[in-house]
Amino acid sequence: MKNEQAKKYGMVIDLDKCTGCGACMVACMAENNVPFKKDETNKLDSITWMRVFQLTNGKSFPETDICYIPRPCMHCEGEHGHSPCVSVCPATATDYSQQTGIVSQIYTRCFGCRYCMAACPYHARYFNWWDPVWPNGMEKYLNPNVSPRMRGVVEKCSFCFHRYQRAMEKAFLEGRRELEEEEYQTACTQACPAGAIVFGDLNNEKHKIHQIVNPDPAHRGRPKNPKAFRLLERLGTNPKVYYLSSREWVRRAGDNYLPHEGSGKGH
């Protein structure tokens, strides 16, 4: 595999199309054996690898507006793969792959110090405060491609890496080493009824995501598409999840600005 060009898997979510329906959240939970509890209203301990947040424009009725924004793990590249969480992990439980651009999380390696959670500016990481419990036979639906996590470890979105693994196995069997674009898609991308999520290889010019985002290699992948933005761009985390919005206030809400600042589109 070392001969091929490295992949940089990423995602672009069209916030004009996203309806806030939550299908991505459940598709993710179902695919990745995410546990649930009787009370999930404390959102700080409610494990949702993919979570749909709601932004408001802060104006009063009837000028008020809301926008839904799904937040998976951003799979930050930072500078040369030094994403905030990878840099702080003392257990080598999380790593940045130069081959796929995916930030991994090895549950059995993690010992639950939660440094990574403190480091992640997107709150994309979750801690298992309890052992997972599937009531009365419900464990029958668990997906064997993803191992259920135990109490005391951190988990997060993996860009459905097991789907990449499965797709690669099929490719190997067929004597290929490269995947077609549609062979590896995350569960949320597949499920989104609005077709708002596009997933693919940012390095591959043939992939839709590359064409939509048009990443600028000179500025650490910053999108050249004026409608596109990344969350907290100015932190320099270099995330691989991009968003599209035609609304100026939404794009602005993607980063923290002081009142006197301009739109922050520095290019």
Add this chain to the structure above:
Amino acid sequence: MKMDRRSFLSFVIGGAAGTTLSPLPWKLTDDLAIWSQNWPWTPVPEKGEVSYANTTCMLCPGGCGITVRKVGDRAVKIEGTKGHPVNNGGICILGLSGLQLLYGPTRVPSPLRRTGERGENRWQKVSWDEALAWVAEKLADLRGKRLSHTVACISGTDGGTVPRLMERFLTAFGSPNFIRTPSMRDSYEMTLHLMQGAQASIGFDIENADFIVSFGSGILEGWGSPVRMFRANSVWKENGVKVVQIEPRLSNTAAKSDKWLPIHPGTEGALALGLAHVILKESLYRKDFVGTHTSGFDRWSKEVVEEWTPEQVETVTGIDKSTIVDLAKSFANAKKPLAICGRGKGNTAGGIGEFMAVHSLNALMGNINRKGGVWAVPGSDHIHWPEVEMDAVASAGMQQTRIDGAGTDKFMHARHLLHRVPEMINAGDPSLVQALFVLDANPYYTLSDKALLKKAWAKIPFILSFSSFMDETAQNADLILPNHMYLERYEDVPYAEGFNKPFIGLAKPVVSPQFDTLHTGDAILRLAKALGDPVEKAFPWEDYEGCLDDTFGDQWEELQEIGYRVESDFEPGSRNTAFETASRKFEFIPEESKDAAKNVMVKAEGEEPAYPLVLIPYDSPRLASGFIGDPPFMIKTVPDTVLKENDLLVEVHPKTAQSLGISEGKPAVLKTPKGEARVRVHLFEGIMPGLVAMPTGLGHQAYDGYLAGKGINFNDLIGPVEDEVSGLDAAWGIRAKLSRV
């Protein structure tokens, strides 16, 4: 030899050295590490061959095709079926959660007979033979007493083979009381019937419309076939199609629309006529259609022009007249404008006056049965069973008035009026319903006016639920005969809500039945057999699958293989032949019922000043509000501004809250003429001042600990408001009082 302290120490040191030199500590450390990384109580999902099985989702009337991923015998994931005519690969949050229902603890494991008081949830397992014999005995007894018409069935659907078998059973037995649960289908069917003379379902060629005015329809909350609507919305975004959402609350649909027009709730019909006024005044309507294919236009337009001026409409709706005029013009100037209604998900019937006003807008623009417009879609005609031969008892029973009054002189055009049933039961002594069957419905939860319902419920001597799940109705029944769950059974789904082509989906078993359940189709056949002739002979089939095979004939195999049947090149009837009214035209004022549209607006129950606010429900795509209870995954996605621990948060505008002295998150008491509930308050700028908005789909008492006791059931706080002309329940909200505690 005596072991002294030194020897002992020496022994210990030797032991320690030996232990170090043995594999014990090193191997033990390694094993403990592995053990701690793979706690034995963490489940290990079994591996196996992956396969995919296609079927049709039955959790809502959407008719989506789903593909179930299986590993060995286990179903592990539900995905949307690619290439399916309704949802083409997409799937909604409820459809995705289906496996939690399949394998979840809310399933009814076997026939259960009540042992405690109703609702106490104490049951005794009984065998199928025993249970069916018991029901047959009850029925035979009623029939013997010439009380066959006092058997009623509440069904969530009609048209498919299972509800039709049930209806047929009632006919052969001698009861006209097959009652479908209310939804916007009732009002749309009546609108099509009155204005177009069509016995048809409503279909929207929504993908081809280029300007949409939605009178409170939750396009992105689950209205119509949800996934199809989500997909259409994305198509609109790509093609620059404008959507105008008219409702008092900034819903998901409103947030995604190009323009959100907050309106006083319940006045949507007035706005529709206000728009019509402008279109008529400015002569922007399609003269070709109106001139040749409509009748009653002159009288109707005169009334509209006189009564619904923008000034008047502004006063009523709270939308200023310039906005009304602008909207009317943009609507009329669009190539393929489309007006739709049916509030939220369309789980309530709504006022016929409002539906007809909105439909008139479509007629003015001539977009009836044409590309991008409203289509009358004929119901599926796959069922051609022989007429039921009725004996004297059955004939006498069938001649009795339906208990809900539908089809009587008073409510001639209504087919089902479930909301009237509790009142009618309470009025009779003994109860007009002696035995109640419930099929794919949860009336104990979804019917409003709970006090009335509970009183009526107590008067029904025998209640039988066919539910696969321990829902509220099942929990309050006398006997549960659990159906296979939709992933375990065959059943035709003859309809996809709002779809503009005749469609039949087929649900197929993707896993074998997980519990001791029986297909309700088979349960009906076995009941008929137990009753003997003449009921038995109305069912010439061995079993339900035989019935399906017989019904679809030579198409059965193809249907099984493809999983659905769709007339993809279906064109709606030509305007010259499609209107089957007396005038053979579209009737703005139906000849059959000239007053049908007179109640354009229906007042909410309750009076000021006792109830200074108005409570409205809102639907959310993340909450199932029909007869299915939310699986744990869905409840997990509900924001903490809707549900906090078990407390429900109602939405109130900050100004309204301020005037009541209530701040964010604080508890309050919400009181309506129909009930009272303790809630918490969420301040939201996206709701019109003076309103209180409450999510639907919460407040379940049955099911399991992942759902029961969470929030409040909106239906506990509201009662029906009957449209006096149509008989339909037109309630859209209720006056309310919110006070701090």
Add this chain to the structure above:
Amino acid sequence: MSTNDDKAKEKAVAETENHPGHSEDKKGKGSGGSILLFFLVGIIASLLVGWVVFPKLLYSQKKQPINFNHAFHVETVDEGCASCHFFREDGSFSGVPKLAQCTGCHEEAQGEDPEEIKFVTQYVEKGREVPWLVCSRQPNCVFFSHAAHVELAKMECVTCHGPIGESTHSKIYEENRITGVSRDIWGRNIAGIKRNSWDRMKMEDCAECHAEAAAKEVSELEGPMEGFFNNAVKIAFPKSLSGRKTSVQTQNEACFVCHK
């Protein structure tokens, strides 16, 4: 203010002061010989416990439900191991055959072998899957791609599984009572020493083979001298300059490649 801790410390100090030289009283009473003897007894006993008793206690022994003759089956079938242990179309590996595969031949007993008769009467006729005990099953956190090794790297089954195809009967399945995994993962040798590549299946064993393969790949890819140099660097600095960096922390792909 004096806390409880302080008091406790004071008391302890007082006690040591009151009993000086207590330990010296017994000095010189035991002989050097008995000390050595006890030392030897201790060391031998613990060695016995560690090498003999401990492994016996650590592993439980279970018999396979059917005594399976691999050698006989390999002779009968055409495509060797892959006849029964094959790849599915989606690239996944089928592993231990399901009953349906066996019934192709064993719908009825084909001979007099009591094990076959047991198989047919107890499993085939009753439609029950055989609860085989899988010696090579890894813990659930491991993702292993047979396709990558067999199809891509063209490895032989024997490399990891050993000459199991030559066995005429099923060996006793030994399960680690602590971890629940088979003894074959750690290896038969309790010290963890291996003679053959298939003796152990721990992560170190994967890593060992991968390091060799990586070194080989480098030497093959580049000129001989360069290859030699790279190999030398790789062995000396396994985590730095060798080859291409493929991940940030481990330099060696992300752990996700083999863990799930």
